[in-house]
Structures are given as C-alpha cells and as structure tokens.
Amino acid sequence: xxxxxxxxxxxxxxxxxxxxxxxxxxxxxxxxxxxxxxxxxxxxxxxxxxxxxxxxxxxxxxxxxxxxxxxxxxxxxxxxxxxxxxxxxxxxxxxxxxxxxxxxxxxxxxxxxxxxxxxxxxxxxxxxxxxxxxxxxxxxxxxxxxxxxxxxxxxxxxxxxxxxxxxxxxxxxxxxxxxxxxxxxxxxxxxxxxxxxxxxxx
Amino acid sequence: xxxxxxxxxxxxxxxxxxxxxxxxxxxxxxxxxxxxxxxxxxxxxxxxxxxxxxxxxxxxxxxxxxxxxxxxxxxxxxxxxxxxxxxxxxxxxxxxxxxxxxxxxxxxxxxxxxxxxxxxxxxxxxxxxxxxxxxxxxxxxxxxxxxxxxxxxxxxxxxxxxxxxxxxxxxxxxxxxxxxxxxxxxxxxxxxxxxxxxxxxxxxxxxxxxxxxxxxxxxxxxxxxxxxxxxxxxxxxxxxxxxxxxxxxxxxxxxxxxxxxxxxxxxxxxxxxxxxxxxxxxxxxxxxxxxxxxxxxxxxxxxxxxxxxxxxxxxxxxxxxxxx
Numbered sequence: 001x002x003x004x005x006x007x008x009x010x011x012x013x014x015x016x017x018x019x020x021x022x023x024x025x026x027x028x029x030x031x032x033x034x035x036x037x038x039x040x041x042x043x044x045x046x047x048x049x050x051x052x053x054x055x056x057x058x059x060x061x062x063x064x065x066x067x068x069x070x071x072x073x074x075x076x077x078x079x080x081x082x083x084x085x086x087x088x089x090x091x092x093x094x095x096x097x098x099x100x101x102x103x104x105x106x107x108x109x110x111x112x113x114x115x116x117x118x119x120x121x122x123x124x125x126x127x128x129x130x131x132x133x134x135x136x137x138x139x140x141x142x143x144x145x146x147x148x149x150x151x152x153x154x155x156x157x158x159x160x161x162x163x164x165x166x167x168x169x170x171x172x173x174x175x176x177x178x179x180x181x182x183x184x185x186x187x188x189x190x191x192x193x194x195x196x197x198x199x200x201x202x
Numbered sequence: 203x204x205x206x207x208x209x210x211x212x213x214x215x216x217x218x219x220x221x222x223x224x225x226x227x228x229x230x231x232x233x234x235x236x237x238x239x240x241x242x243x244x245x246x247x248x249x250x251x252x253x254x255x256x257x258x259x260x261x262x263x264x265x266x267x268x269x270x271x272x273x274x275x276x277x278x279x280x281x282x283x284x285x286x287x288x289x290x291x292x293x294x295x296x297x298x299x300x301x302x303x304x305x306x307x308x309x310x311x312x313x314x315x316x317x318x319x320x321x322x323x324x325x326x327x328x329x330x331x332x333x334x335x336x337x338x339x340x341x342x343x344x345x346x347x348x349x350x351x352x353x354x355x356x357x358x359x360x361x362x363x364x365x366x367x368x369x370x371x372x373x374x375x376x377x378x379x380x381x382x383x384x385x386x387x388x389x390x391x392x393x394x395x396x397x398x399x400x401x402x403x404x405x406x407x408x409x410x411x412x413x414x415x416x417x418x419x420x421x422x423x424x425x426x427x428x429x430x431x432x433x434x435x436x437x438x439x440x441x442x443x444x445x446x447x448x449x450x451x452x453x454x455x456x457x458x459x460x461x462x463x464x465x466x467x468x469x470x471x472x473x474x475x476x477x478x479x480x481x482x483x484x485x486x487x488x489x490x491x492x493x494x495x496x497x498x499x500x501x502x503x504x505x506x507x508x509x510x511x512x513x514x515x516x517x518x519x520x521x522x523x524x525x526x
Contacts, residue, residue, distance in 0.1 A: 032277050102267045107288040111271075118280035136283040136311060 004160045004188045005046055010195040017198075018042050018164065021124035028119055033095060033170065040167040047163045052182070055163075061085050064106075066113035069135035070121055075190035076130055078161075078183035080121070081140075082113040088176035095173040110137040116168055116179055128194050158184040162191070223295075223330035228323060229276055231256045231269070240330070243295040243308070262294045275314045275326050282314040286333050297334040309337035357431040359409060360416035368430025368438060375428070375442050376490035379483060386483040387449035389439040390497040391419070391456065394475045394509040396435040407467045408435075411474055414465050422456055438497075446482035446514055453478045453512040461510055477504035481515035 006014065022039045029037040047055065056062070063086040071077040092108040093100045096115075103111070114137045125132045164181040183191060204212070217224070218238035225236040232255050241248055244259075251259050257268075275282050284292060286309040297308035311333050317325040355367035363371070372388075379386035393399075393415065400408040412435065419437065423429055428440040441449050457478055465472040479501025483493050496515035504513040 028278055032274060097270050098267060102264070104288060110283070110285070110288070114283055115274060115278065115280065119278050122278075122280055134281055136285055136313065 002160065004162075004185050006044075006162070006188075006192065006195070009199055010192055011044060013195045013199055014191075015042070015044060017124065017127045018044070018166075021120060021127055022166065024123045025120040028123070029116070032115075033097075035095070035170055035172045038169040038171065040169070042164055042166045044162070044164050046160050047182075048160055049158065052161065052163070055180075056081075056083070061087070063089060064109050065140045066109055066137050067140055068114060068117050068137040070117070070132045071134075072125055072130040072132045074130065074194060075187055076125075076128070076132075076183075076194070077187045078181055080113075080117040081180045081182065082109075082116065083178045083180065084109060085176065088174065091173045091175065095170060095175055106139055110139060112177075113137050116177070120166070120179070121181075128198070130194075160185050160188070162188045221332065223293075223332075225256070225328045225330070226317065226325050227256050227272070227328065228325055231272060233259060234325065240295075244293075260293055263292060268292070272314060272326055275316050276324050279316045279318075281316065284310075284312040284314075286310055286337050290337070293330060295330075297332055299334055299338070303334060303338040305334050305338060308332050309334045360412055360431050362416050362420065362437075363428060363430035365430060365432055368428060368432065368440070371428040371430070372440050372490050372493075375440050376483070376493070379442065384443050385445045386493070387441040387444040387446060388481050388483075388493050388497045389441065389449060389453050389456075390432065390479045390494070390501045391437040391439065391453075391476050392478075392501055392505070393435040394477055394505075399472070399474065403467060403470075403472065407472065410467055411465060411472065414463075415460060415474065415476070418459060418463060419456055422452070422459060438494075444482075446480065446516055449480045449482065450512060450514055453480045457510065457512050475510035477501060477509045478512040479504055479515065480512060 019041075022042065026037045026039045056065070062083050064084045066082045066084075068080045068082075069077070070080060089105075089109065092105075092112050093103060096108065096111055098108075114134070117137070118132070118134055121132045121134075162183040164183075166179045166181075167176070168179060169176050220237060220239060223237060223240040223243065225240055226234045228234055232253055233251050235252070236248070246259070257263055257265050271282055271284070274280070290305075291307045291310045292312050293308075293310065295308040295310075297303075297305065299305075309332070311331040313329040313331075315327040315329065317327050319325065355363055357364040375386055378384065393411065396408065396411075399411060412431075416429075416431070416437070419439070420429055423439065426442050430438055430440075432438040439452075441452065444452075457476060461473075461475050463474075465474065479497045479499065481493055481496035481500055483490075484496075487493060500513040500515040504511050507513065
C-alpha cells in the first residue's frame with residue numbers, strides 16, 4: 001500500500017462526495033439541456049501510467065478524446081479526459097441547442113466536454129469547500145491508433161494517478177461518453193488531506 | 203497596508219495595462235465595462251458603448267451561437283471557451299503584427315467566465331487573448347509538415363512517386379479492389395540497355411533520360427493511375443479498375459511513344475526503348491505482391507523476346523504451363 005493509495009474510509013468518503021456531486025450535476029445538466037442525463041455509478045481506482053494506456057486503448061472505436069485541466073485551492077488539480085465513440089456523438093449539436101452548421105464536429109466535442117467537466121467539478125469543489133479553475137479544452141490528436149501512439153510516446157512524470165470514471169448517457173439523443181478524471185500523485189496527497197479533514201468533522 | 207482605494211487603483215491599472223482584452227456583459231448581454239485593450243483596439247468611445255448590446259457594438263458576432271454559449275455560462279455557472287483553432291476570431295480587431303503576418307484580424311482565444319456579485323444580477327466576463335503569433339507559426343508549421351510529407355512521397359530525380367509511397371498505394375488499391383470486387387492491373391516498365399547509355403554518354407545523360415521518360419509516361423496516364431519509380435531504371439504503374447486488355451493497350455501506347463520520342467542531350471539525339479510487363483490481379487491471388495511477381499515475369503519475357511515490347515502475364519502463365 002503506497003502513500004498514494006486511499007484508505008477504505010477515504011475511498012468511501014470520496015465515493016459519497018462524488019455521488020452527491022453527480023446527483024446535482026445531472027440535475028443542472030438536465031435543466032440546461034432540457035432532457036434527462038444519466039450518470040452511472042462511478043469507479044474509483046488507482047492506475048499507473050501503463051494501466052491508463054491500457055484502459056484507453058481497450059476502448060474500441062474511440063473517435064475522440066478531449067482533455068481539460070482543472071486546478072483549485074489546496075493543491076487539488078488534475079486532468080479530465082472525455083472519450084467519445086463514433087456512434088454516440090452524432091447529435092451533439094442538437095443536444096447543445098445549436099444548429100448543426102453553426103459549429104464544427106471538433107467544436108461540438110469540446111463544448112460538450114467542457115460543460116460536462118466543469119458542471120461536475122464545480123459541484124464537487126463546492127462539496128469540499130473549494131473552487132476550480134479550468135484550462136480551455138483540447139482535442140487530443142488522434143487518427144486511428146494515434147492516441148495510443150501519442151500516449152505511449154509521453155514519458156509521464158507520474159507513476160500513480162487516482163482515476164475516477166463516470167459514464168454520461170443522454171438516451172433521448174443517443175449520446176454516451178466517459179469522463180475520466182485523473183489526479184496525479186502529489187494532488188492525491190492533497191485530496192487525502194481534505195478527505196481526512198471531512199472525516200474528522202463527521 | 204493598502205487602503206480600499208489604493209487596491210482599486212492598482213486593480214484598475216493592471217486591468218488597463220493587460221495585453222488581454224476583457225469585456226463584462228449583464229444577463230441581457232449589454233456591455234457594462236471593458237478595459238483599455240479593447241478600447242484601443244476597437245477605437246470606440248467607452249461612454250458610447252456602455253449599456254449597449256454586445257451584438258450592436260460588435261455586429262460581426264454570430265448572434266445565435268454566442269447567445270446559446272453565453273446562456274450556458276449563466277445557467278450552469280461554468281466557464282466556456284472558444285479557441286482560434288475552431289473560430290479564428292470572434293471580434294474583428296486589428297492586431298500587433300499587421301506587417302509581418304498575413305492575418306487580417308487578431309486571432310483570439312476567448313474565455314467566458316461567470317461573475318457573481320452581491321446583487322442578484324449575474325454577469326459574464328469575456329476574456330480576449332491575442333494569439334495571432336501562435337496562429338501564424340502554427341500555419342507555417344502545418345505548411346512545412348505538408349511539404350515534408352510531400353517530399354517523403356516523391357522521388358527526388360524524376361518527381362514521380364518513390365518506391366515506398368508507390369507500394370503503399372498498391373497495398374491500398376489491392377484492398378479496395380478486393381473489397382469492391384473491381385479489376386486491378388499493373389505495368390512494370392524497364393529502360394532497355396540503360397547501363398550502356400550511362401557508359402556511352404555519362405550518368406548525367408542517364409538522369410536526363412529518366413526525367414524525360416517519367417514525364418512522357420505521366421502525360422499518357424489517367425489521374426487515378428499511380429506511377430512510381432520502382433528501382434534504378436525500373437518503373438511501375440498501378441491501374442485501378444482496369445482489366446488486362448486495357449492495361450495492354452496502355453502498355454503498347456507507352457512503348458510506341460517512347461520508341462518514337464527523340465531525346466536531346468548536348469545536341470545529340472538519343473533514342474531509347476522500354477520493355478513492359480503487364481498483369482491483372484487474379485481472383486486467387488491472396489497478396490498484392492503476387493501481382494508484382496506476375497508483372498515482373500511478363501517483363502522478363504518482354505526482355506527475352508528482344509526488348510521494346512509489351513508482354514502480358516497471361517501469356518507468361520500459359521507459356522510456363524505449356525513448358526511444364
């Protein structure tokens with residue numbers, strides 16, 4: 001058990017905070033998008049760089065991955081990756097309330113990614129008395145397998161990351177995507193401190 | 203210790219000296235404030251823009267799209283972004299490199315931030331970053347990459363495709379032909395007695411011949427054909443959706459045209475001929491390499507029969523079968 005792993009109590013506490021945040025986020029999103037948004041129970045686990053590459057490469061037909069960095073007080077920071085499948089992203093413009101010719105496919109993906117990420121993380125930050133700032137979302141370069149190549153070429157400067165995977169579904173628009181929040185090791189220590197404080201206050 | 207008013211002065215001076223524009227609008231998208239950067243770049247009077255709709259002051263803005271975008275900021279209380287890579291600019295502003303870039307307007311990264319105050323009124327801050335430089339260099343990088351990609355496909359001497367790209371094309375055409383059940387033919391072409399030519403006239407003459415022959419063959423092809431330099435004096439042509447008879451006709455035309463051409467080297471007339479082998483992809487071939495082998499066999503046959511002629515793999519197979 002390394003210092004970067006969460007204890008059972010910390011894991012439960014984080015799971016609870018995320019569940020609450022998901023509930024509020026899906027409510028806000030539903031009102032904004034005017035349709036039901038389903039968020040599946042998240043998975044929380046530690047991954048190493050190799051494991052992350054494996055997870056991402058196992059997803060067949062991944063059409064696009066959008067990355068957006070986030071950072072808050074107390075050293076809480078990380079990167080959100082949103083991954084989309086070809087068949088699940090045909091009606092994003094429609095879902096967002098735009099005319100299809102008003103924005104390109106890339107812009108649709110970045111727009112919806114930013115909305116999903118920031119809505120969820122804003123609510124989550126409020127749960128831990130924090131406040132997040134965000135980078136502009138970026139489409140990771142990918143043609144066929146090149147996301148994998150891209151990831152393999154990167155020499156990650158972290159060994160372990162906390163990985164939170166949340167699946168979003170909007171059945172009315174046959175939309176489906178995965179949000180993967182990755183929190184690198186120093187930020188894990190910071191989040192552990194926050195969780196310990198919350199646990200002590202209970 | 204800073205007083206409230208000193209803090210205000212510092213804040214407003216920083217805001218006015220930032221090389222980033224900002225503009226604050228209320229929930230009806232009327233402008234409530236902006237900084238000096240925008241005032242200077244729009245050359246508009248601050249007093250005349252305050253209280254006006256952002257769409258009146260900046261008629262170039264895509265109103266429906268931006269309204270929806272700003273609505274998301276207000277309703278979700280989350281930031282929103284717009285990158286120059288998707289939209290080169292939102293606001294038509296001049297930039298600081300009008301002389302050394304070809305961009306008419308400032309390339310922009312825009313950020314829309316929800317702003318909360320003590321009162322119930324909600325505001326949005328629009329940050330406008332000048333990224334004309336980034337955009338300019340990215341464009342140059344893109345151009346260079348395209349040139350490099352082009353160079354990696356082209357044979358330096360003859361300016362036709364090189365072996366590597368030609369072979370990739372054949373692999374693709376093979377796959378296409380199998381998928382759509384279409385014909386595919388191949389011509390292998392070799393200059394006759396090229397070594398002799400080099401020995402008698404020198405390698406520069408040999409180079410000239412390779413260049414001229416490449417140009418001549420290119421002029422006889424359709425756009426969908428892929429012509430490449432296979433090796434030293436050996437060339438190959440991929441003919442999609444072409445059966446053997448059609449490929450033979452083209453081969454004959456190339457053979458005759460080259461034999462009839464008079465090339466000029468330092469005032470001397472040079473005559474060259476070529477031998478050609480033609481093959482059509484057979485139904486039982488399981489790899490594109492088999493097509494090369496067939497065309498190659500036909501080419502050897504043409505050489506063996508005295509050069510300056512076209513042979514088909516059809517003949518070769520029947521020939522070898524008779525022999526066997």
